Amino acid sequence: MLLANRHRRHRATQPLLSARFEDAATALAELTAAYQTPDASGAVAYRAGVTVGFVLGAPKPSPLWGPNIWVEAAGLAVVDPELIRDLYAAAAARWVDEGRTAHYVVVPAHDAELVQAWFRLGFGQQHAHAIRPAAPPATVMPAGLSVRRASRVDIPALAQLDRELPLHHAQSPTFSAGPMGTLEESVAEWEADFDDPAYTTFVAEADGRVIGSAIGCALEKSSTHLSLARPEHAGFLGFAAVLPHARGAGAGRALGTAVIDWAVSAGFDSVVTDWRVTNLLSSRAWPALGFTETFLRLHRLIRY
Ligand SMILES: CC(C)(COP(=O)(O)OP(=O)(O)OC[C@H]1O[C@@H](n2cnc3c(N)ncnc32)[C@H](O)[C@@H]1OP(=O)(O)O)[C@@H](O)C(=O)NCCC(=O)NCCS
Known part of the structure; x- marks a missing residue:
């Protein structure tokens, strides 16, 4: 009760x-x-x-x-x-x-x-879980930028972009101790899983080169957002990264928008994502796309 x-x-x-x-x-x-x-x-x-x-x-x-x-x-x-x-x-x-x-x-x-x-x-705040309605965001594509579905030729770029999240999280002020695989392992994973229909991958291009990626899937694929934190019929913005030199110019927003648009067309009612609140980039990018917090993860370390 x-x-x-x-x-x-x-x-x-x-x-x-x-x-x-x-x-x-x-x-x-x-x-x-x-x-x-x-x-x-x-x-x-x-x-x-x-x-x-x-x-x-x-x-x-x-x-x-x-x-x-x-x-x-x-x-x-x-x-x-x-x-x-x-x-x-x-x-x-x-x-x-x-x-x-x-x-x-x-x-x-x-x-x-x-x-x-x-x-x-x-306790202090470590992480945020968030949701937004499945409705197209008002995003204007910056000049010189385009977003499309990924194809197999993008695998080397996708593998590099996979590493950008742990690389960023390892830095101040996140200092996350998460493990980081090798580029070769990431390429092999992409080669094996590329055709899995459960995941929809987008890439952003500028000057003919891939500079960012994002992945959408059903929320059921996520290992977090469990129990009362799991809405029904929700899409999931499961991953996004932009190469460091291209950040802050609208690529992340364009990629997030592509995943939300995909969730709308796939018939989901809402879109869920989450971020480390110490990640200055994602903690600003996703609220700017209309995500509002549902649950906060708080953390306390005793006897450091
Ligand atoms: C998070 C990430 C994907 C965002 O991509 P990006 O291209 O840098 O982001 P954008 O340029 O599209 O900016 C997105 C929003 O963040 C806001 N923003 C960016 N920098 C900001 C700053 N310094 N202060 C305040 N707001 C800021 C912008 O206002 C923008 O909102 P708007 O479109 O309403 O103006 C990218 O920074 C990245 O790869 N970070 C490292 C990996 C990562 O954190 N991935 C996400 C894991 S959850």
Whole structure:
């Protein structure tokens, strides 16, 4: 009931989110799945015998996140934002005892008081999940720039562009520790997967050379935007990159627009994307294309 009520309040400001989770039975199914995640644990708050809040976290096996615990989109609800601090205090004692010192929490973006309560627990914002309606953006193509569907001859350029995101994320102020494969591995992946109809790839060209790429697919292909953060019939702007020398001249916007236009023609109701909030480029480019935040991922590292 608490989770369904939280989602109902969330949808009042973000109606593109799925209506399904306003139903208590559907919310219960999500919470049950979260509870059954291996090594899940958390805390429940009661006032005069009535349940007034909970927090539920579980570790992700990927080494990418460190010795972690994740509170996903179905993992928290409170009647009063301040309660989350008591809940975290109770739950985090066990998480830290277990050696899980990298904490991640996915919080409804509209609830400023709840976000502030997490900030008063030492968390900061790491990531944003966002959505926009599937409606064509008003984008004027800059002179000398064009966007088209990718073809196999573009594979060397696509492989290079794949590397531009981790290269950018490794720099200040993102400092992401994400792994980076070799150019050869990326070429081999493109060769193997190029004809996969689940993904639609666009390239941007200037002066006859590919300077950027973007990929659209159904949101179901994404490993994030899970549970209450997954709207139905949503397209996904899954990747975009522009070569460093060509950035800031409208190519990223043109590529994002191509993916949104594709999502419109494919019949999706909305388009979803996400970004590291410390990525100064994407965190400005995607809101400028009409994406508004749905969930924020907050992060706290203990005992650095
Ligand atoms: C993110 C990226 C694809 C955007 O492409 P781009 O060609 O640089 O972006 P654009 O020139 O189209 O600018 C997009 C918007 O960002 C805004 N913007 C760009 N630089 C800005 C700045 N310094 N301050 C404020 N806004 C800025 C622009 O106003 C523009 O909005 P507008 O069209 O309404 O004017 C590109 O910068 C990139 O490859 N970054 C590295 C990889 C990456 O971050 N990929 C995305 C992962 S989520």
